[in-house]
Amino acid sequence: MPAREVICGDGVAYLARRLPDDHAIFTSLPDHSEIPALGVAGWRAWFVDTVAAACRAVADDAVAVFYQTDVKHDGRWIDKGHLVLSGADAAGSHALFHKVVCRVPAGTTTFGRPAYAHLIAVSRERRLSPGASTADVLPALGTMSWSRAMGSAAAEAAIGFIAETGARVVVDPFCGQGTALAAANAAGLDAIGVELSRRRAAKARTATFADRP
Template identity: 55%
Template sequence: MERHPPQGQRTVHCEDALAWLEARSVLDGCSLITSMPDVSEFPSLTVAEWKEWFVRTASLVLSRCPDDGVTLFYQTDVKKDGTWVDKGYLVQKAAEQSGHSLLWHKVVCRAPPGNITFGRPAYSHLLCFSRGLRLDLSKSTADVLPQAGEVTWTRGMGVQACLVACRFVLENTSTRTIVDPFCGHGSVLAVANSLGLDAVGVELSRKRAKKARALRFPFGSEEPSDEEGPEPES
C-alpha cells in the first residue's frame, strides 16, 4: 500500500503582506514561495512606480528567508502600453541587490508552444534564489515545464508549478515550513501540506483568506473561478 506523508499544519493571516513581513525578522526554518501582485492591481500607480514597488517588495520577501532556505517566485510577464514588462528581470534585480544567488530559472508553459497570446505571454517564470544554498549541478531537473497545471482562480499558481517548488524545498533544504506572503486562494499552502510541510499564508482579502484556509489538494475537477474578475496573473 502506498504511504502518504501526514498533512502539514496551516495558518493563514488576513492582513497586509508588507506589514506582516516588516513586523518579523528572518523566518528561521522557513522557505518562501509566492507570486507578487501585478500592475493591474495598483490602478493609482504608473508602471514605473509599480516597478519600484515590485523590486522593493521582492527585496523584503528575500530578506526574510534564512541562509539555508530558498525563496521562489512564480511570475507572469505582462504586455503594457505596447511594451513588455519582464517580471523575471525585476525579481532578479531585487535578488542581486540583496546578495541572493539564482539557483535555477524554469519556464512554465501556460499555453502550448507555437500559440499566440496577447495580454500575457504563453509562459511564466519560476525562479529560485538562496543566500547560502548551492546546488549539485549533476542533479539538475527540467528547465521547461510543459504545463502549469490546474489553477483555482485566474491569478493562481498552477498545481504542477506548486509541486515542483514544494518538492524542491522538501528535497534540497532543511526548512520544513512554506511561507506565502501573497497566498491568494492558497494553492501553494495546500500542496505544501499534502507533502507534509507546514504552511503559513498571508492574504489581504478576507474572502480569499477564507478559501486559503479551506483549500485541500487535490483541488478537484472544478473550473477556475472568475468570481473576482478576469484579472491578469501576477
C-alpha cells in the same frame, strides 16, 4: 496533519521579520493591475523592493521561490523575471534556478498574457550542485483555481524543491486562494499565508488541489 495558518493582512509588513531557519518563501507577487494606485512605474519599484524584502526575510541558507507571469502593458512587455532577479540582487541573493513554465503548448501565439511563467529560486548562501538539477522547462502549469492563481503542477514542482532543501514551513505572503499552501500541506510541510482580501484568505484556509476545476 501538517499545519496551516492564514492571516488576513499585509504581506509586506509580514516580510519585515526574519523567519526561522526552517522556513522558505514561495509566492506570486501581485501584478500592477492589482495595485492600480501605484501606477506602473511605482509598482515596478514596489515589486523589486518587495522581492528584496522576501529574500532578506529567509535565513542565509534558505530559499525564496517566485512564480510570476509577465504582462504586456501599453505596448510594452513587463518582464517579471527581470524584476525578481533585480530584487534578489539588491538583497545579495543569487538564482539557484530560473525555470520556464509553459502556460499553453510551445509554438502557440498568445495575444494577451504571455505563453509562459517564470519559476525562480534564489538564496543568499545555498548552492545547487549540477546533480541536483531538475527540468528547466515545465511543459504545463497544471490547473488554476482562479485567473491569478499559480498553476498546480508548477506549485508541486516548487514545493518538491523546497522540501529537498530541508525546509519544514512554507510562507506565502501574497497567498491569494492558497495554491502554495495546499501544495505545501500535500507534501507534508506546514504553511503560513498572508492575504489582504478577506474573501480569498477564507478560501486559502481550506484550499486543496481537489478544489480545482
